[in-house]
Amino acid sequence: MLTQQLARFVCETKALPGEVQAAAKVALMDTLGCALAGVTEPAARLAREHVAEMGARPVASVWGANFSTAPAEAAFANAIATHVLDFDDTLSTLRGHASASTLPVALAVGEQMGASGKQVLLAYAIGIEVAGKLGRIFGDSHYLKGWHNTATVGIFAATAVAAHLRGDSEQVLRNAWGIAAAECGGILRNFGTMSKSFQSGHAARSAILAEDMARRGFTANEAIFDGNDSFQRLYGAEEKNAGQYVQRLGSPWDLVQPGMNYKRWPCCYCSHRGLGGLLELIAAHQIKPDEIEAVRIGFPPGADEPLVYNDPQTGLEGKFSAQYPVAALVIDGRLNLQSFTDKAVQRPAARAMMKKVERYRVADTAVYSGTVGYTDIAVKTPRGEFSMRVDKGPGSRSWPIPEREHQEKFLSCAVCAMSAGKADHLLAMIISVDNLPDIRELMTATALKG
Incomplete structure (x- = not known):
């Protein structure tokens, strides 16, 4: 069964190949940079105001701000900041922005749990793998019917991220995906408005909620990707050759093949x-x-x-x-x-x-x-x-951005929310994030303005 096979991969994968971990670090750099530039946008400001007024327990950082909140609310605000400028990465197999909801969840849940940098990178890479393989299974028709894959597929990838960091069982994750299906939404009609980034924020927040409720014992359909009434069939997906894509989980990893497309310019x-x-x-x-x-x-x-x-x-x-x-x-x-x-x-x-x-x-x-x-x-x-x-895209594997330009993009974005000195310090931490024993060190540097 598709749902079970996906859940087994998420729960049993314990380490990353070196090239995948290195690719995850580049994605972290790009995503955090985009988010720190995005915090100055009206949509991100409104999201932060909403989250601050909720007064949730302060355990996860809101990037580019001076407060923390509950993981779901932090992921909501941070995902909106990540996606609002449309400067964040894209993944061809997802047909969407793969990091926009997955990394905010990885960092919010990782911060709450005191996860190491390596553990966060692993959970994120697993989420991208789920996003890419589900994106292939859904095919073009889901997107061409007007659904926003960044949110509608991203919510399941982000749920996988949270479940992996929490050490959930396969059954808990299958229930979490069923709950996530009840929260899923996102349409292309909202492109060009604040609600495009809201859709990624909603996916991130809903993923954490779904995992939390499932871990507490809340139930849902445990085979949401299987059968004639599966989620993807209901939402207009082609579902071609689903079995072959599940067999390719981690072989190769989507983070390296086809790899992310990183943006040189902040537009579609x-x-x-x-x-x-x-x-x-x-x-x-x-x-x-x-x-x-x-x-x-x-x-x-x-x-x-x-x-x-x-x-x-x-x-x-x-x-x-x-x-x-x-x-x-x-x-x-x-x-x-x-x-x-x-x-x-x-x-x-x-x-x-x-x-x-x-x-x-x-x-x-x-x-x-x-x-x-x-x-x-x-x-x-x-x-x-x-x-x-x-016939190739700038920022793709076939037309790559040099490492120096990745770092320059990060710094030019980060100084929108913090001093140049703090941006340099944050970049150095990202470069060595796989050696961090506790991701909270990185999040502290990300959250505080000045």
């Missing part, structure tokens, strides 16, 4: 292949902004589903637009956190350049995603049209 990853190609065309042909007559971006089926705003009016909407990131990159020569403010999107120059950007559908019989497939990009100038097909 569906844009990134085209943006990377645009930069290459500009550099190769010395294209100046004022000579660009038109930019054409071609997406095959499924590759641009989240890019729902052709005429974005806000920074959040701009993150889910095919046109705006291209316009901003052409005008400014870069894309960063400041590129996606409401004011930046409303600039006359940006709005004029957006009118020159055309998106179109590339005829193809296959279905792709933001992390799998290709993007066609063409720039028309008086000197002629320059074009290319980009």
